[in-house]
Amino acid sequence: MSRIERPCPICGKPRAAxxxxFCSARCRDRDLLKWLDDGYAVPGPPAPVRDTDEE
Structure with missing residues (x-):
């Protein structure tokens, strides 16, 4: 049974071990930047807004 490799989730090129x-450091870094810029979100209700003056 052969295993089908999925392409890079960012650009669609073949993955590099x-x-x-991902296929390259560039795509890996683009994905990290998307996480850091809140480009991805976990589904669910919004988190409650906390008032920082009360702490």
């Missing part, structure tokens, strides 16, 4: 699941 060194950067798996």
């Amino acid at each position: 060194e950067y798996k699941p």
Whole structure:
């Protein structure tokens, strides 16, 4: 049974073992930047807003 490799989730090129699941350091870094810029979100209700003056 052969295993089908999925492409890089950012650009669609074949994955590289060194950067798996991405094809390059560039795509890996683009994904990290998307996480850091709140480009991805976990589904669910919004978190309650806390008033920082009360702490």
